Amino acid sequence: MTPQAIDWAALGNVAIVTIVATVIIASLMSAANWCFSEDGMVDGVIPLGKKIGGFAILTVMGLIVLFGIYLIVPYFR
Amino acid sequence: MGAEMPVLTMVIIVVATALIFDFTNGFHDSANAMATSVATGAFKPKRAVLLAALMNLIGACLSTEVAKTISSGIVDDALVSEEMVFAALVGAILWNLLTWLLGLPSSSSHAIFGALIGSVVVQAGMAGVHPSVIASKILLPALVAPVVAGLASFLATKIAYHGEHNAPKGAKRRYREAQRASSLLVALAHGTSDGQKTMGIITLVLVAAGYQEGGTAPQWWVIISAGLAIALGTYSGGWRIMRTMGKGMAEIESPQGFAAETSSMAAILASSHLGFGLSTTHVVSGAIMGTGLARTPDEVRWSTAGRMLSAWLLTLPCAGLVGAGASWLSHQGIFGFVLVLLVLIVLSALIWTISRRNHVSSDNVNDTHEVKVLAKAQAAIAESAITNPLASTLPEGVTTSHPMAATPLALTRLRNKKPKKKKKKKSSVLGATYSTEENVKPGHRKAAKTTAAGEKKEA
Numbered sequence: 001m002t003p004q005a006i007d008w009a010a011l012g013n014v015a016i017v018t019i020v021a022t023v024i025i026a027s028l029m030s031a032a033n034w035c036f037s038e039d040g041m042v043d044g045v046i047p048l049g050k051k052i053g054g055f056a057i058l059t060v061m062g063l064i065v066l067f068g069i070y071l072i073v074p075y076f077r
Numbered sequence: 078m079g080a081e082m083p084v085l086t087m088v089i090i091v092v093a094t095a096l097i098f099d100f101t102n103g104f105h106d107s108a109n110a111m112a113t114s115v116a117t118g119a120f121k122p123k124r125a126v127l128l129a130a131l132m133n134l135i136g137a138c139l140s141t142e143v144a145k146t147i148s149s150g151i152v153d154d155a156l157v158s159e160e161m162v163f164a165a166l167v168g169a170i171l172w173n174l175l176t177w178l179l180g181l182p183s184s185s186s187h188a189i190f191g192a193l194i195g196s197v198v199v200q201a202g203m204a205g206v207h208p209s210v211i212a213s214k215i216l217l218p219a220l221v222a223p224v225v226a227g228l229a230s231f232l233a234t235k236i237a238y239h240g241e242h243n244a245p246k247g248a249k250r251r252y253r254e255a256q257r258a259s260s261l262l263v264a265l266a267h268g269t270s271d272g273q274k275t276m277g278i279i280t281l282v283l284v285a286a287g288y289q290e291g292g293t294a295p296q297w298w299v300i301i302s303a304g305l306a307i308a309l310g311t312y313s314g315g316w317r318i319m320r321t322m323g324k325g326m327a328e329i330e331s332p333q334g335f336a337a338e339t340s341s342m343a344a345i346l347a348s349s350h351l352g353f354g355l356s357t358t359h360v361v362s363g364a365i366m367g368t369g370l371a372r373t374p375d376e377v378r379w380s381t382a383g384r385m386l387s388a389w390l391l392t393l394p395c396a397g398l399v400g401a402g403a404s405w406l407s408h409q410g411i412f413g414f415v416l417v418l419l420v421l422i423v424l425s426a427l428i429w430t431i432s433r434r435n436h437v438s439s440d441n442v443n444d445t446h447e448v449k450v451l452a453k454a455q456a457a458i459a460e461s462a463i464t465n466p467l468a469s470t471l472p473e474g475v476t477t478s479h480p481m482a483a484t485p486l487a488l489t490r491l492r493n494k495k496p497k498k499k500k501k502k503k504s505s506v507l508g509a510t511y512s513t514e515e516n517v518k519p520g521h522r523k524a525a526k527t528t529a530a531g532e533k534k535e536a
Contacts, residue, residue: 006217007353010353011217013347013353014225014353015225017351018340018344018347018348019232019343021347022229022233022339023229026233026236026335026336026339029252030236030239033237036247037246037247068262068346071346072136073265074139
């Protein structure tokens with residue numbers, strides 16, 4: 001086997017993209033979770049700012065899901 | 078060499094065998110998408126496999142691009158005949174069934190590649206195989222996939238738990254809902270990639286036999302049959318592998334399930350679009366291991382991980398040996414071909430029969446983390462009960478040998494079981510004797526033991 005048979009650049013790209021994408025999505029989910037958590041509630045109600053932030057994050061995550069579907073379905077490419 | 082089989086007959090048999098392989102591929106890989114969701118309760122087991130089957134079917138039918146080669150350059154496709162394809166399918170099917178019996182997740186793609194390598198070597202010699210491609214497209218990805226996915230999952234889990242052992246309050250419910258989306262995406266991705274594998278094999282056989290022109294797209298019945306085969310296989314559940322992946326490596330919670338599925342999804346999409354293919358099975362297994370390490374490193378079951386790694390390392394040589402044997406036999410003529418078919422049927426039936434000794438289904442997939450093969454079911458339950466933390470709080474009269482005392486989940490069901498009104502019945506199940514009385518609160522059944530004289534005695 002020759003080293004040239006292995007696409008090390010592609011391997012590196014896959015590793016980096018996987019880790020970075022996962023960390024970003026996990027961070028977004030953690031942030032959304034904090035926004036909708038019971039911590040910081042005022043009279044049992046989530047503050048408006050946190051609620052807006054939470055829904056904004058969920059919207060971004062929804063767009064990520066749509067991007068994932070775009071990548072998965074060959075018809076779109 | 079004996080008499081030759083009519084071409085049409087051979088094509089029909091090969092196509093049928095390919096669809097059977099697709100079915101085994103389905104139940105083998107259904108755990109990839111749904112194991113963590115089933116383990117954390119994001120989906121009920123039956124609903125999980127139904128949704129995964131639908132996603133696989135949709136994905137398979139959406140995938141219009143057939144693989145340009147069935148072997149991705151691992152063997153010289155110009156040398157591949159219908160006999161070799163048949164032998165390769167036989168080898169892959171038997172390996173899939175064996176690893177399913179043992180509850181070990183292994184790559185169906187690597188199984189078919191290994192069997193094809195063995196099959197080609199027997200009939201065409203080593204010149205028909207490209208070792209450098211084997212190393213770059215099978216061996217290296219098998220090592221890299223679990224590490225990359227595991228690392229990503231590890232980091233995601235740390236983020237989800239904020240570095241603590243317990244998830245923030247209310248987080249589990251929200252992560253469970255997010256898991257549903259991520260697992261469906263994994264199932265869809267699996268359908269688009271694995272669905273076309275069998276379509277490519279069938280199309281190649283049709284082209285080689287002269288029933289289709291080269292370079293044309295798969296026929297509509299090929300797309301539908303391959304899609305249905307993988308969907309049906311997915312729906313059948315592959316519960317033995319589901320148990321290993323969902324509970325065999327580590328006990329996971331919904332944030333961990335989300336972390337594992339997200340990292341799996343990222344790895345699958347990155348690998349398919351950046352030119353370095355990774356096995357879904359290896360990716361998901363590595364991701365589950367990574368999330369287990371992040372939260373409960375002391376509770377990761379390394380023995381299960383070791384068995385899985387052994388299965389991955391043995392996939393290529395073992396499937397290759399079976400493929401080689403099947404290829405040699407089928408090359409002897411029609412009788413050899415029929416003999417290979419009979420061996421496939423007999424061994425498949427034997428494996429299925431052995432699996433019934435310790436049947437794993439949607440009803441008990443989460444009851445324990447072990448997949449027993451030859452041990453009696455009762456012994457497995459008793460062994461699990463020894464470490465059952467709730468054994469000391471069993472309802473009176475119900476001993477640890479009672480099958481319902483095997484696991485916390487089963488115990489909860491036993492306690493919450495509504496008492497039957499106006500019914501006094503004595504039951505004896507595997508050594509435990511108790512009677513139910515009306516208006517008894519759940520978890521407070523009065524036990525009744527039958528003495529040697531047959532008289533009831535209050536415990």
